[in-house]
Amino acid sequence: xxxxxxxxxxxxxxxxxxxxxxxxxxxxxxxxxxxxxxxxxxxxxxxxxxxxxxxxxxxxxxxxxxxxxxxxxxxxxxxxxxxxxxxxxxxxxxxxxxxxxxxxxxxxxxxxxxxxxxxxxxxxxxxxxxxxxxxxxxxxxxxxxxxxxxxxxxxxxxxxxxxxxxxxxxxxxxxxxxxxxxxxxxxxxxxxxxxxxxxxxxxxxxxxxxxxxxxxxxxxxxxxxxxxxxxxxxxxxxxxxxxxxxxxxxxxxxxxxxxxxxxxxxxxxxxxxxxxxxxxxxxxxxxxxxxxxxxxxxxxxxxxxxxxxxxxxxxxxxxxxxxxxxxxxxxxxxxxxxxxxxxxxxxxxxxxxxxxxxxxxxxxxxxxxxxxxxxxxxxxxxxxxxxxxxxxxxxxxxxxxxxxxxxxxxxxxxxxxxxxxxxxxxxxxxxxxx
Amino acid sequence: xxxxxxxxxxxxxxxxxxxxxxxxxxxxxxxxxxxxxxxxxxxxxxxxxxxxxxxxxxxxxxxxxxxxxxxxxxxxxxxxxxxxxxxxxxxxxxxxxxxxxxxxxxxxxxxxxxxxxxxxxxxxxxxxxxxxxxxxxxxxxxxxxxxxxxxxxxxxxxxxxxxxxxxxxxxxxxxxxxxxxxxxxxxxxxxxxxxxxxxxxxxxxxxxxxxxxxxxxxxxxxxxxxxxxxxxxxxxxxxxxxxxxxxxxxxxxxxxxxxxxxxxxxxxxxxxx
Amino acid sequence: xxxxxxxxxxxxxxxxxxxxxxxxxxxxxxxxxxxxxxxxxxxxxxxxxxxxxxxxxxxxxxxxxxxxxxxxxxxxxxxxxxxxxxxxxxxxxxxxxxxxxxxxxxxxxxxxxxxxxxxxxxx
Numbered sequence: 035x036x037x038x039x040x041x042x043x044x045x046x047x048x049x050x051x052x053x054x055x056x057x058x059x060x061x062x063x064x065x066x067x068x069x070x071x072x073x074x075x076x077x078x079x080x081x082x083x084x085x086x087x088x089x090x091x092x093x094x095x096x097x098x099x100x101x102x103x104x105x106x107x108x109x110x111x112x113x114x115x116x117x118x119x120x121x122x123x124x125x126x127x128x129x130x131x132x133x134x135x136x137x138x139x140x141x142x143x144x145x146x147x148x149x150x151x152x153x154x155x156x157x158x159x160x161x162x163x164x165x166x167x168x169x170x171x172x173x174x175x176x177x178x179x180x181x182x183x184x185x186x187x188x189x190x191x192x193x194x195x196x197x198x199x200x201x202x203x204x205x206x207x208x209x210x211x212x213x214x215x216x217x218x219x220x221x222x223x224x225x226x227x228x229x230x231x232x233x234x235x236x237x238x239x240x241x242x243x244x245x246x247x248x249x250x251x252x253x254x255x256x257x258x259x260x261x262x263x264x265x266x267x268x269x270x271x272x273x274x275x276x277x278x279x280x281x282x283x284x285x286x287x288x289x290x291x292x293x294x295x296x297x298x299x300x301x302x303x304x305x306x307x308x309x310x311x312x313x314x315x316x317x318x319x320x321x322x323x324x325x326x327x328x329x330x331x332x333x334x335x336x337x338x339x340x341x342x343x344x345x346x347x348x349x350x351x352x353x354x355x356x357x358x359x360x361x362x363x364x365x366x367x368x369x370x371x372x373x374x375x376x377x378x379x380x381x382x383x384x385x386x387x388x389x390x391x392x393x394x395x396x397x398x399x400x401x402x403x404x405x406x407x408x409x410x411x412x413x414x415x416x417x418x419x420x421x422x423x424x425x426x427x428x429x430x431x432x433x434x435x436x437x438x439x440x441x442x443x444x445x446x447x448x449x450x451x452x453x454x455x456x457x458x459x460x461x462x463x464x465x466x467x468x
Numbered sequence: 469x470x471x472x473x474x475x476x477x478x479x480x481x482x483x484x485x486x487x488x489x490x491x492x493x494x495x496x497x498x499x500x501x502x503x504x505x506x507x508x509x510x511x512x513x514x515x516x517x518x519x520x521x522x523x524x525x526x527x528x529x530x531x532x533x534x535x536x537x538x539x540x541x542x543x544x545x546x547x548x549x550x551x552x553x554x555x556x557x558x559x560x561x562x563x564x565x566x567x568x569x570x571x572x573x574x575x576x577x578x579x580x581x582x583x584x585x586x587x588x589x590x591x592x593x594x595x596x597x598x599x600x601x602x603x604x605x606x607x608x609x610x611x612x613x614x615x616x617x618x619x620x621x622x623x624x625x626x627x628x629x630x631x632x633x634x635x636x637x638x639x640x641x642x643x644x645x646x647x648x649x650x651x652x653x654x655x656x657x658x659x660x661x662x663x664x665x666x667x668x669x670x671x672x673x674x675x676x677x678x679x680x681x682x683x684x685x686x687x688x689x690x691x692x693x694x695x696x697x698x699x700x701x702x703x704x705x706x707x708x709x710x711x712x713x714x715x716x717x718x719x720x721x722x723x724x725x726x727x728x729x730x731x732x733x734x735x736x737x738x739x740x741x
Numbered sequence: 742x743x744x745x746x747x748x749x750x751x752x753x754x755x756x757x758x759x760x761x762x763x764x765x766x767x768x769x770x771x772x773x774x775x776x777x778x779x780x781x782x783x784x785x786x787x788x789x790x791x792x793x794x795x796x797x798x799x800x801x802x803x804x805x806x807x808x809x810x811x812x813x814x815x816x817x818x819x820x821x822x823x824x825x826x827x828x829x830x831x832x833x834x835x836x837x838x839x840x841x842x843x844x845x846x847x848x849x850x851x852x853x854x855x856x857x858x859x860x861x862x863x864x
Contacts, residue, residue: 036496045629048622055615055622059474059686066471133855138784140853165852166604169470173608176470180614472851523811524826532803532832535823591813594824598810598849664821666775666834670799683817700820 042194047187058179062172069168073159074131081146081157101163103141107154124156134158200228216243257302264296301432304362317354319468322394323385324350325357329364330383336369341378348385351392353465355444363440366433367396367461375400380455392465399455408450412438470608475689476595477616480588482693485624487584487650490643491577493631494557497640500574508578512585519590520597533665542587543658547651547712549576551719554644558723561640563730648716653696655712656705663702671703775801782825783807785847787856795863797837804831812854816845
């Protein structure tokens, strides 16, 4: 139905205009009829005056005006007339009001018969003059109504805008609420109608917040509790290693399974390690280029194993951030590229700064991501192309979720674009420079 | 000068406002952004100005009946556009239309509004142009123009929101019915114009209701704008009115058949909105 | 989805053809016996303001506007409406009418520009 405000203003203004204007028209018509009656009265008074005057005095006693004409007939003889009257009859000599055209105008005529003197008196008044005069008076009353409509429109606009302000305020707050902002919505000067809405929203937000908090704590606690038994398992694994033959397949699978479990637990822990509030306090100046150099050096072996070329280009760029989590971010992006890019592929990391922004890009010539999948890749435990190859088996589907989490903590943005190679994609993270 | 400017402006504005409201409702139902109306109004104003400035010469065409012929032509083109429009509307209410068909649909809306404005606007421009030559009439005429336009636009606005406020199933039906009435009205007026030009023969009067409901009364003007009411319509006008309405009904059926046919050809589900 | 396009095209073509047919059929029988009556508009008045025409006869009104301003000939009784530009002529066909009085007026100056057509019975 569109905007409530536009609907209210348009329909209210239309209704008011309609009724106002129709009422004005009615008023105009009855005023005009009244004016006609007045003018007719005036005409009949004049006729009576002429009848009572002596013929010879007529010319001097009646002031000659161009919009009045009269004739005095006696036995079909024109006894007296005004200068502007025609030579013949103005109109038929039948008593009463009528209209006639002469002298290039339309006239309202009145014929009166004085039986005692046998005089026919014909008086005429120009209709256009009468009309212009009457209309002038009425229009003066009508014009303010028409001119008032824009003013009324403005007032209606202001009043309705004011009335809908809390609603607009609420929708603005909800629209601009950060996804992870679970604080209550606050509307100043709350109206009764909205109170229930705001209350329900805040109630929902609060319940959602505590549910999320519980989930977070449970995951973090569970991961933390799992660390010890996994460490114990690893020790046991190390001990068994001496007892089984080196090429035992079951042992290799057991080992890789325990490593995956450890990786998962570590990832889960790093995902929930920080909350936004405590995070910002530890921010320091970080050279992204230097950080990338270090991470690349650490990860070098994994790329070597898949015969992929790994390059870094760019120069030193500084941002405010947490070096540990930024390292985790780049690690995850790189291991992602490592996994999805086939043997012998190319991976290119670049750091550049321009116009107050620092761009960290990780590009590969792997298969790329379908546009429809772009939104999904950041979801937890989402994996693309499940059976790509064996190396992939090590992933747990949390890497990009961590990447997203870290970018959000740094108030940075992440985009997935086509890479500069023929295929593959580029993860572009945009930070604010310091 | 006041009252006749009210009547003149009101009548012309109301006709255009009804068309615009109904078409805007259809555009809205189909999720078409209302930018087209700006183009339509601009084209209509330009058309009206051109028509008004050349009215004297156009009138001299065809042995002094050019005005009637042009008016009839415009009215018939509007009916044609409405027919195509309704067929496409009937089609798109059942299946998804192609980009090409959507373009025709919007073009029809623009054409209908701009042509209606051309014809009606030109009369207003001629009238205002005439008044501007006489300073003593300017004030009453402008006041009257304000009132006439105000009433016409208000009726259109209320009609628009009234139609939108209807249950979703009924809004298109009511809109199409109004368009059918407009089509019948224009067909009858076109016949009248051609009769006045003596291009069509005189036919007997169908009825005479001028005593009960004179055309010159406020109700008469309102009924004329909505239904093309006339106190003394000719037989040919009556036939044209019914034909104009039937055209709309028929084209709605054509659209429906095309949709059914299209659905049979295509696998179900893909075409359904 | 060519089907409905073809249908609509066929439909419009039929419509256009029938219109042309109707127009050409009735176009030729103009003038000839139709009597012409002249009405002048001067100072927003009709001269003559009353016109007599015979019953059941079609007449051609030739309206000459001597004013510099335009006028719109309008009649609810006759169902006629036509804009006449300043210092121009216009033709309006009226009738055949039955006996009676038919008022007309200038829509732009209805207070002054008034007149009527009186239809009288043929002998």
